[in-house]
Structure formats: C-alpha cells, structure tokens
Amino acid sequence: MLGFLRPSPTLTPQETRRSQQLMMWGAVSGGALFSLGSGGFMAAYALALGANNLQVGILAALPPVSQVVQLPAILAVEGFRKRKAIGLPAWFLGQLVWLLIAAVPFVLDTPGSLAISAVIVLLALRGLFNPVWVTAQNSWMRDLIPTELLGRFFSRRLGTMTAVIVLVGLAGSFFVQWWQDFAPSDQAIYAYSFLLLGGWVTFGIIGPVLVGFSREPLMPPAPESNRSAWSILWEPLRDADFRRLFRFLFLWNFAMNLAVPFFAVYMLTRMDFSLPMVIGFTMVSQVANVLFIRVWGAMADRFGSKTVLSLSASLFLLVIIGWVFTTNPERHLLTIPLVTVLHVFAGVATAGVQLTVQTIALKTAPTGSVTPYVGIAGIGTGLGAGIGPIVGGALADFFDNHLFRIDLSWTSAGGALELSALTLTGIDFLFVLSFCLGIVTLNLLAQLREEGASDREVAMRDLIGGMDPVLRAVSSVPGAGIVTAASYGYVKRVPGADVALGVMAYELASSTQAAVASAGRGRRLAEDAESLVGRALGAAIDRVGDAGEYGIELARHATRGALHVGDDLVDQMEGVIQSSMAGSLRALDRVAVDPVQSLYGTGYGVLQGALESGNDPVRAMRAALAAARSMASELGITEDEATRAVAQGAMNAAADSDAEILDSVRENLPAELEDVRRDSS
Template sequence: MTLDPQPQLTIADRERGLRLLVNEAVFSGGAAALTSGVILTAFALHLGASNVMVGILAAMPFLAQLLQLPAVQLIERWRRRKQIAVVASLIGRTMLAVMAMLSFFSGTTALLVFLTAQMLLCGLGAVGGCAWNSWMRDLAPEERLGEVFARRTVWLTAVSLVLGLVAALAFDWTAAGSGARNAVFAAMFAAGCVTGLISARIVAMMPEPLMPPVKGHANLRELLRQPLGNPNFRRLLVFIASWQFAINLATPFFTVFIVRQLHFAVSFVLLLSVASQIANILALRLWGRLSDRFANKSVLAVCAPAYILAIVAMIGASQLGDRTAVKLWLVGLHLIMGATIAGVTLASTNIALKLSPKGSATAYVATSAMTTAVAAGVAPISGGLLAQFFAARQFELVARWSSPNGVFTLPIVLTAWDFYFLLAGLIGLYAVHRLSLVRETGEIERREMVGQVLNETRRSIRNISSVAGLRAATDLPAALLRDARLRIRLKRAEQRPRMR
C-alpha cells in the first residue's frame, strides 16, 4: 500500500478502487451517523452549551467549506490527493476520541475543548473533501458514476437509519445527566472515531490516478467575477443566500426547542430525524422525475414554500396541550420537511449547473457553494444571539367567540423559539420571492406543478394497493442500479457498430 499516485491504472486496479469506494461508505457513514446531526447537538446540550454555542457548532461545517479555496491551491501544488485526504482524515477523526473523553466532564473548559475539536474536524474534513472529490472524478469512469454512487448512497442511507434507531434506543434507556448517559455519549464518539479511522485505512488502499500536467495557473478572482457579472445567475445567488440563511436560522435549533421547551427526550428527536430521512428518500424519485420533465424552478416553487410553512408550523407544537397531539404534529412536520427538502436540494443544485455556461461551470458552481457556506454559516450564529433576545419576550393574543351556548376562548402565546420560527419563515418567504425573479427554460406555473405532484401521488397510492405496487415502493435502490446498468448496456451497444 502506498499513498503516492499511480502513473497508470489497470482495469483491475480501477475495479478494486470502486469496490473499496462502496465498502468505505459503511464506515464513513457510521462515523457521521454517530457523531453529527442530532447526536452532536444533544452532546453539546449534555455539556451545558448555550444557544450561542449551539449556533456556532451548527455554523462550523458550513464556514469550514471556505477552506476549500486554499485547499484547491494546495492540491494543485502538491498534486497528491490521496495523501491529503488520508492525512486530513486521520488527524480530524482523532478529534472524536477527544470528544469521547469529554463525555465525563462539563463546564466552560470542556465546552471550549469540544468546540476546538469540532473546528479541527470540520476544517480538515473540508480540505480532505476537496482532494477526495477531485480524486473520485478521475477514479470512477463517467459511464459508471451513477451506478457506483447510487450503491454508495444506499449504504450511507441504510447505515444512517439503522444507527439512528440504535442511538434512539440507547438514549431512551438512559436518563439525562446520569452516568449511563455519559457512557452512551462516550461509546458513540469512540465508535465514531474507530469507524472513521477504518474509513481512512480503506481510503489509503484505493488507487489514485496521476493528476494531469499543469496547464497554467488560473486567476481565482477572475474566475469568481464571471458569475457575479451574469444578472440571472446573480438573482439565483440572492435566492440561495436568503434561503440558506432562513433554513439554517431555524433547523439547527429544532433539537434545542424539542428537548428544552417541549421537554421531550433526545430519543424522540432521533426518531423524528429517521422519519425525515425516510420521507426524503421516498420523495427523491418524484422530484427528480418532475425536474427532468419540467424545470428545476418549478420544483423549487412547490418545495420551498412548503418547507418554510412547515418551519412556521413548528409554533403549533407549543400551542397544543395534549402530548400525543404534539408528537403527531411534530412527526407530520418532519415528514413534510424531509420530503420537500429533497426537492429543494436536488433542484437548487441542478439549476445552478443549468444556468452555468459551458466551459465555465467550475467558477459558477464554486460561487454558488461559497454563497451557501457563508449564508448557512452566519445564520445559526445569528440565531443563537437572537434566541437570547427572544427568551425574555412574550406575545399573547386571545381569540374569543361568544354565542348563546357560551364563550369559546383560544389563547395564542408566542414565546422564545416561536418568535424565532416566525422570523425564519418571513425570511424564507423573501427567498421564495427572489426565486420568482430567476429565469429558467421549461418552467411552469406553481398551480400546474402542484397538479402534477398530486397526480404522481395518486398514481403511487394506487400502485401501493397491489403487491406489485408494494414491491415498487420499496425498490428505489434497485431501480437506480438497474437504470444505471441499462444506460451502460445501451452505450456499449451503440459503440459496437463503430468498432466493427
């Protein structure tokens, strides 16, 4: 095993690398599932983090992406992507061992060490990820990208769902603040460290093609100036910035809201996350089909407002008195958010590529990614500060209906996080307005797109009523792989007459 690139890759080398690429997803997915998302936020609360610290923690992965700019220059000079990816992964994931030891401590010092470790993990992950992406584009043949990454995505999703359920059970069996809860957090981060190091070992075994010779140094400032000079793409950037700010102002604090204000267990939050992921997977095919048939903007025009309304509807959880009703309300909202964010993520990525001129896509996509990183990074920090402000405010509105049968009173009380979700919704509505100014060929009216969504949903429900329909509903990964194989066979069949 060597970390140096290979001048020539044989077919056997490439096939071995692709198999390792899929296998590695089990371990990298396991590390992420046990040490990020809801679990990371719950761990911060376990250590006594304030709302501001939770906001900083949520901002780190996004702001760290800005390190990809110097990482590009490092890769171009060093030209050893595997070395960069492996070393960054090894150093970064040892920080998980530090976090595991912090499970038995609390106070300001533990929090500062925790934030520093997370900062190093995110920063090194961004540098390693930049090298990884460039390396994978050269390793995986273009005609097999769909097949390989579909299989990888299936493993990532499956591992995330299974470990999410296991973590929910572990939290459900231990009391908050107990020694057993300390041990659960320590075990999760220690297991994440081990699986992360195994992932780095597998990555080190994968072959790296030699990078092509340098053709000259491009002026990064000039490249980034091109997208800003395009009026239509500039309008898209305003939408991306306002949208990312709105959703990242709210979503990182869902765990804090549900645990601290609604007083539900962390295990319930993890189950909500699992439900959201399942809805995301099931809706992805629908949005992909509609975006191909019509336009990405049409999909965004449906998904974005629905997601924003779901964020605002989180206020309803604090108004309902019955705990069972609150649980059902939160499950429904997370299903809606999971399904709609799938469409937003898919369509926003596609529209950025579609509006990028041929030959200049790199600069346009990089500008879009940096806009996302800045907006999504600033939002949770701002949210943490606003949370402190709204914590001491309250707005009460009483609706009263009088009739001969009596008086019906409906009190509406907005406190703390309720203001917060309402503000995020207002910014989200502004983002939807900015989206309406973007021009994309093939777009249709929102009402027509809603009709298409309903038609697709009715067709899916009719299919589910049969055994064949049940099989089709659970056949997403296999369908993706079959589609990829059919495309490969078709391409080979077209090439055979030329070879003869």
C-alpha cells in the first residue's frame, strides 16, 4: 500500500524528467500557499490581531529559526536513507497547520494577546514539520538533477514559483480588500481566515499529491559505515571552506533580516498604504524576480555562483539603504516612484541571492554527503534569518521613541529657510543598521572558494554589456566629457550601484530587442520599430533621471538590443538600424542629450549588436552612417559631425572586439572619414 514511498534503484531518462517536473510543480504549489501566510499577508494579519513590532519580528523569525529541526532530520535521512518516506508525511502535516491558523479569529477574541500568541504557537508547530521536508527534498533534488544543470533547473523552478505567487498574491489582496469593504468591521479579520482556507484547498493538497507521484532515486551508500550521529553532523563543520560559507550565511541573513521583514509593516503603518497596494508592490518585486532569474541562472553556470552572489548581494544592500529616503519622515512626492524602483531591484537581487546560496551549498557538498552539508547550511541561514527579525523587532519598538534628524538651514537678512535633509525614527534605524552590517558581511564572501568561479568584474562586464570600454573611449568624442571613467569609478564604489546600472542596461537592450521583433512581425517595420524603441528608451530615461550623464550608454544599449532580433529580419537590417537609431536619437534629443554623445553611443551599439548577433559589421556600420546623415539636420549638427561621431563609436566597438574586425571596419570607412581611420591605427 505504501510502496510509492520506496526509493527506486534505477530511473529511466523519462522517469527522471517526469519526476523533475512533478517535484518542481509540487514546490510551486507549496510556495503559493506559503505566500498567503507570510510577507504582507502575515504582517497585515498580525497587525489586525493586535501584534507589536516584536511580535511581528517573532512571526517572521519562526520559519527560519525552525531550520534547527534539520539536525534530527539530517540524522533520520542519513540513517534510514528513505527521503520520500520521511519528508512527504511531514510536509502534509505542516500544510494542515494552516487550517488551524485560519481558525484563530473564529475561536478567540480579536484583537487580543491570546489570539496573536496562538498564531505564534501554531507557526512554531508548523516549524517542526516543514524543515524535515526541506532536508529530505534538498538531498532528493541533488540526486535527481545533474550538477551542470542545477543553476538552470533551480532558476526555472524559482521563476515558475514566483509567477504563480504573483497571481495568487494579487487575487488574495483584492479578496481581502473586497471583504473588508463590505463586511461589518467586527468581521473584517475573517478575510485572512477565508484566504488561508481557500489557499489550503487549492494548493495545500495538490503539492503533496504531485510529489507522491514522483520517483526518488536510491541514495548512494554513505562514505563511512557505522558513523555516529555526532560524526555526521560535524562532518561539514570540519571542512574549512564550508565553515566560511556557514559564517557568511549566518551573518548575511542576520543583517538582512533586521530590516526586510518590516518592509510590509513600514508600508502599512508609516506610509499608510492599503493591503492591495502593499501586495502590488510585492508583486512588482516578484515580476522582476521572474524576469531576471534566468539571467542569474545562466550567469551562475558561466561565471560561478559566488560571483553572481556578490553582484546580487551588493545590489540588495543598495535597496536596503534606499528605504531610508522613502519617507522624510512621512510620505512625499517621490515616495511611490522610489518604492517602485526599490521593489524592482529587490526582486532582481533576491533572485540572485536565493539561487546562488542554494547552489553553492550543493556544490560544496561531497558526493554521498549532500544531506548534512545542505542541512547545516540551512541551519546557518535559518538561525541568522530567525534571530534578525527578533532583534529588529525589539530595536524597532525601542527606536519608536527616538528621533535622529539632520536639517539644512539658510539664514539671511530676509529671513531663514530650513529643510529636513534626513530623518530617522523607528524602523528607519533598522535600514541603516542592516546596511552597515551587510557591507561588513559582504567582505566575508571574498574568502569563499568555488572551483571555476570568475572574477566579479568579468561577470559585471557581461551583465552591463561592455560599459567600461565605452566609458574609456568617451574622451575621444567632442562634447562627451560629462561621462568619465572617474565618475563611473565613483559609482562602482557605492555598494550595488554598478549592478543597478548593469540591470538597467540589460533591461533596455531586452526591451528594444522585443520592440523591433514585434514591429518586424507587422508591415511597417521602420515606423513601428522607431516608435517602440523610442518608447522603451523613454521608460529607461525616466528611471535613470539624469539622461545627460548616461546618454552614451542609453543610446548604445537601445541600438545594441535592436540588432538581436533573430535571423528572420536579417534582410531588413538596414531598416532595423535606421528605425532604432531614429527612435533613440529623437528620444534623447527630447531630454537635451548632446547629439554627438547620442550618435557615438548608437554607432558603438550598432556595431556591438551586429557582432553579438552574428551580422555583418561592415554592412551594419554603413547603415548606421546613412542613418546619421539623414538625422543630422534634425539634430542641429552637420552631416560631417554626425558621421564622425558614429564612426568613432563603431571603431571603438570594433577595437574592443578583435584586430581582424577592427581592420575590416577601418578599411571600409568612407574616404571623407580618413582622419577617423588614421586615428584608429
């Protein structure tokens, strides 16, 4: 009867693929249900039950702190070596606890200390079951997924899970808002009960059922026989590399979780946002997560998980400190735009951190010892992520009665002017503390060793698509001195700022690629592509703010992305270049970017995009020069100035490729650009 719980000595390729899919969708359903009982939903539920900051912190701490239960779970898995039989029943029991949490408002008075205490106890009870499943699942997945595919598989699973969570979260938030708008005030809290009940009926059952149909590979023999429990648990900690990983995971998660669990509370209380608005911002973060997870996965496979973790973690620090400026001390004109941008970058950063932390732990583990290594790594993560919210909640309650303020004042004979430059109170202090501790902890990452990992700068150049070579070449362009290597070097010293620029560059190139591909499916390639590229670039300009400072990069990535439209538009390459350059140049001209900068950037981007997409660089350069001539008068410069700027950009792009490409492009420059040819020799 329980034969489906037994491991299989061998799996066919078809059974392996089917089991991988079942495990992925099981995890997706589990994540969907958990999302309804965590984050903004749990914060709002806790506040409705009467929780203070410390109690909110305890609720946020329970899931990660419960990872300590992985210690006996590791022993059980290593001893019995039947992961499905151990993990699946524990997961199902943990899912049942959500029904009890949903029932609290029906049996206890709310708001009240007894009600919030009951929810804390029930979440702690769930914490006894879920880590058992996590431990068994991690070991199971390690044997089911080939090592070289770990990054892509987990990125695909995380991306799918995030997409489902977005839909579930939006639907759930609007249900809560609808219920609270129409129900009597004393029944408003029942919205969260019915939400959890509906989530359990939809997702709580299907997840364990899907996993029940998957096949578990037989665990390989343990490296040592008759090992004691103490020996099993201490094996990872005797590994110097793993100790460094454990220390980083604990401190990083402690630093981040001083502040992260209070984002939703901050928006609900300090900013007075509605629950759908809070969940909506969370979904913005989740969408960014989905869109970028595959990028991080591919980069992790190419450059190493440690390198990607360095990039994504530094970006997350930028997000943390950015929350300080969302209020001053209350909502202001830029609050909503800033919160939106922070959620986008938080989604991008979280995707990279979640993906790489798991894969680093898996790569560190020797064959046959995955369970203790991954389990102890989970305990380090859980302890840090659990202690952080409790300390953060206590500090938030303490700092509620404290204020730190920096004012700017100007006094003259006509009077005095005072402006509030910075105000910190309550949760604001958590953001600053989290940021400072995060910077210290990030330095520990350099001590980790990963075989085959590339330098951070190598991956950064890949992400940003070659920004450094462009900035080094700027000095040769008349009027382009505003963008200097020194200014970019300063940006790179701000934690996460270089990654933020790289993410924006990647998104701009992707947007213009999609725009041109979409226009190419219609009959009016030039007109439609010009409009769509201009629109995509306009959106990027709004996010950058100072378009003049980044004019070259914006122009370059817009035209570079347009050349990645696929083989079906190769015969229309001249039209693609003409339309993408026109759309880019007009969009930048509207915000008063120096046209010479813009033309230089488009010249560089056209040649770079042609090389990356396998198109003829000489043909691309000629099309770019023709487009420059046609746009010169509209931009208020001569044709000679326009073609010279484009040629210089194209020559520098060729120089950053290889000598053969440079020679080919140089030889095909028109005679009137002889001085450009000579300068590039």
